[in-house]
Amino acid sequence: xxxxxxxxxxxxxxxxxxxxxxxxxxxxxxxxxxxxxxxxxxxxxxxxxxxxxxxxxxxxxxxxxxxxxxxxxxxxxxxxxxxxxxxxxxxxxxxxxxxxxxxxxxxxxxxxxxxxxxxxxxxxxxxxxxxxxxxxxxxxxxxxxxxxxxxxxxxxxxxxxxxxxxxxxxxxxxxxxxxxxxxxxxxxxxxxxxxxxxxxxxxxxxxxxxxxxxxxxxxxxxxxxxxxxxxxxxxxxxxxxxxxxxxxxxxxxxxxxxxxxxxxxxxxxxxxxxxxxxxxxxxxxxxxxxxxxxxxxxxxxxxxxxxxxxxxxxxxxxx
Numbered sequence: 340x341x342x343x344x345x346x347x348x349x350x351x352x353x354x355x356x357x358x359x360x361x362x363x364x365x366x367x368x369x370x371x372x373x374x375x376x377x378x379x380x381x382x383x384x385x386x387x388x389x390x391x392x393x394x395x396x397x398x399x400x401x402x403x404x405x406x407x408x409x410x411x412x413x414x415x416x417x418x419x420x421x422x423x424x425x426x427x428x429x430x431x432x433x434x435x436x437x438x439x440x441x442x443x444x445x446x447x448x449x450x451x452x453x454x455x456x457x458x459x460x461x462x463x464x465x466x467x468x469x470x471x472x473x474x475x476x477x478x479x480x481x482x483x484x485x486x487x488x489x490x491x492x493x494x495x496x497x498x499x500x501x502x503x504x505x506x507x508x509x510x511x512x513x514x515x516x517x518x519x520x521x522x523x524x525x526x527x528x529x530x531x532x533x534x535x536x537x538x539x540x541x542x543x544x545x546x547x548x549x550x551x552x553x554x555x556x557x558x559x560x561x562x563x564x565x566x567x568x569x570x571x572x573x574x575x576x577x578x579x580x581x582x583x584x585x586x587x588x589x590x591x592x593x594x595x596x597x598x599x600x601x602x603x604x605x606x607x608x609x610x611x612x613x614x615x616x617x618x619x620x621x622x623x624x625x626x627x628x629x630x631x632x633x634x635x636x637x638x639x640x641x642x643x644x645x646x647x648x649x650x651x652x653x654x655x656x657x658x
Contacts, residue, residue, distance in 0.1 A: 348393035357398065364394040369552075374467040377556045456542035459487075462535035466549035468519055470566065471588040473553045473613060476521035481549065482514050487537035517549055522614040527551040553613065564613040564621025567605075572596060573632035577604075585625065594625065602629045 343353045349363040371387040373380040395401035464483040472479055489503035503509050515534055528550055535545030560567045570585045580598030584591055594606055604627040612621030638646075 345393040459536035459538040459545035567624035571630040
């Protein structure tokens with residue numbers, strides 16, 4: 340496979356700049372991430388993995404397979420030599436420039452020697468927060484990658500270490516449970532001290548900085564800060580009206596049904612939607628979907644005749 344194929348995975352021409360690669364990766368990652376495609380994980384996950392592979396190869400984080408052929412050299416511009424240090428571990432957050440991300444995700448130095456303790460780098464990671472946790476708060480689990488000094492050779496391998504292959508550092512995944520407060524918003528940052536890249540020579544670890552990305556399940560429709568969903572209401576309650584309790588966003592929610600509510604009738608609950616950084620709250624809209632009450636299957640024939648007579652009498656009064 341040629342490098343051109345990896346550019347095509349990111350929907351880019353072979354002449355794309357590194358900045359173009361990063362922008363395309365962020366866009367496609369947001370579109371095909373399994374956490375943002377509930378119910379379609381099996382479909383989008385292979386696409387997501389191919390996008391991830393292409394990005395890592397094009398920025399130099401991952402070595403391309405041996406069969407990959409080099410991209411043809413341009414006549415006017417010689418191919419620059421790669422930098423002596425390894426490519427940084429890139430993690431992305433919404434609304435942040437590549438320079439900011441680079442500063443916060445720079446991995447620990449290679450081949451550390453004895454010397455003063457050095458604090459580890461910060462790690463910037465996206466935190467995909469379900470809608471219910473964003474509104475009501477809750478714990479969200481996250482797995483992310485950090486880099487630390489190789490435990491086998493302690494950074495002095497010089498190419499002979501079978502674990503790090505001479506890099507002096509190894510990558511591994513950490514798991515954290517993040518407490519999300521009620522009213523979280525897109526782009527909000529949560530800092531967990533000491534959960535970033537490990538330090539060297541006994542230095543403290545850096546911080547993990549999580550940027551919130553709110554995700555909705557297919558049961559909800561989002562419009563800015565407002566969200567909407569359908570609720571099932573039996574036709575007797577919809578016809579007669581009264582108090583009703585529904586389970587929405589993991590909580591029992593008491594509502595009031597107006598008499599003669601039909602399918603599609605909207606019940607708007609002001610200020611019960613999502614928040615922004617200024618504390619503004621959107622609305623939660625519930626749309627009625629009519630359902631048959633379970634007791635209808637146990638009506639006697641006489642009771643059914645009585646219902647028919649009642650509706651027939653009401654129809655005569657209308658006409």
